[in-house]
Amino acid sequence: MLPIFGHSLFAQIKFPSISPHADVAEELKAMEARYLANRPYEAAAGKHMMVQLDSTLEYDYDASSNVWEYNLRERFFYPNPEEQITMLDIWEADLNRWKNVRRGIYQYDPVARTETDIWSEWDDGAQELIDYGRWVYESDAQNRLIRIEIHDWVVDFWRARTQMIWEYEENSQDYLYFRQRVNPSTNTFKESQKDSVSFYPNGRYKSLYSYLWKQKAQGYGWGIDHRILYSQDSLGRNIEEKRENFNDQSLSWDNYSIYVNTYDSAGNRIERILRHWNAGSTQWIHTNRETYMYNTDGKESSYLKQWWDDTVGEWENDSRTFHTYHLNGKWEMRETNRWRDSMWTDRRKMEIDFNAYDEREQFRAFDYQSSSAQWIMEEKKDYFWSETIMSNSATVHEFRCEFPNPIRVDQAYHCSSLEAGKPYELQLYDLNGRLVQAARLLGHEPFQLSGDFSPGLYMLTILDDQQLVYRRKVIIE
DSSP states (O other), X not given: OOOOOOOOOOXXXXXXXXXXXXXXXXXXXXXXXXXXXXXXXGGSTTEEEEEEEEXXXXXXXXXXXXXXEEEEEEEEEEEETTEEEEEEEXXXXXXXEEEEEEEEEEEEETTTTEEEEEEEXXXXXXXXXXXXXXXXXXXXXXXXXXXXXXXXXXTTEEEEEEEEEEEEOTTSSOEEEEEEEEETTTTEEEEEEEEEEEEOTTSOEEEEEEEEEEEETTEEEEEEEEXXXXXXXXXXXXXXXXXXXXXXXXXXXXXXXXXXXXXXXXXXXXXXXXXXXXXXXXXXXXXXXXXXXXXXXXXXXXXXXXXXXXXXXXXXXXXXXXXXXXXXXXXXXXXXXXXXXXXXXXXXXXXEXXXXXXXXXXXXXXXXXXXXXXXXXXXXXXXXXXXXXXXXXXXTTOSOOBOOSSBOTTSOBBOTTSOTTOEEEEEEEOTTXXXXXXXXXXXXXXXXXXXXXXXXXXEEXXXXXXXXXXXXXXXXX
């Protein structure tokens, strides 16, 4: 999957209080039940369905005014099967509008086996999006990553900054990894770091030797820096990961740290202890410990992190995490706590709802309020997916509509990938399944919703000769 933006930039942007989004999770579930329970067109001969993420909406809760506030919006466009465009917008409450602040363009070349990602940010002075970064990924015929090149936009050209290269041994997983940086004076790559990585036959790590480009008596060259050695048990599980640093003066290896893993009878790792080498006492000293528990399906259900208190000679709690999982195998609830003043505090919980496609529908974040002994929802993010019904001969990006969530009745939108001049029927349904608008739509021509709509969620569909070809949820504000 191509990468998308996923971080929050602004948290204090106001959202109109008339919005119905406080109950958006219930509305979305009701809509799924009404519209996705029976899809006879899926069983039709020569038909298949494609689901793509169209947009996301992120909100913060303002407890003082008891309203949800717009925060961020992501919009996703797929001009062709090898390209994705992501737009990140912030809500400007004082102007009652969305402002685009960042764009990501992801392009894949199947012949060259390269993916090029270009990021741009909005410049208020220039009043346009300005490129600032580019990453180029290249893979070999076996779909293994062999090169990453990072560029910065400088005035009017792309200037290389860093390059990473992987060289694989024939008929083996083992590889050499090189990290190179640009020498500004010569604008050429210079060596920086090299890793030699080897694997056991079962595919688990065996060793890593790391080298740095250093100045030596005869000039610059590779100098060994450290190594990590992995030990396996008779069942092929990594039980120790030992790091040693190379001592240039004694030309020998010095102990640095070691991880020790313990497993249960089912092969699940239940404990991981980190120890560091104390050269003064010439012994290993406990640093921290991680303990894992699993549910009956073998999935991690809890994680406890502790640190070693040498003054009392005991493990002290640091943090813990709990997980529960959806039927699709993905986690749907995660709670984290921190240990302070001999009690678990700073409780935070995250929940995810999934739609009928087992894709994210809504993400929610809660903080625990000790005074009221209640979970208070502070953030949420809605995911909006479109489904396209196509014949097997159709291209996967057929029937794409470029309009964001939310939409307004006073603005024009269009579906640029519909067949130009071809008539289609646009239908809009409310949450009760009632048809509230039907209109004729010509491919490549803009359309505008008309009528007195209540703010909220609707289902928009496009039909080609009475056959459903496109459907998505929309918010009308």
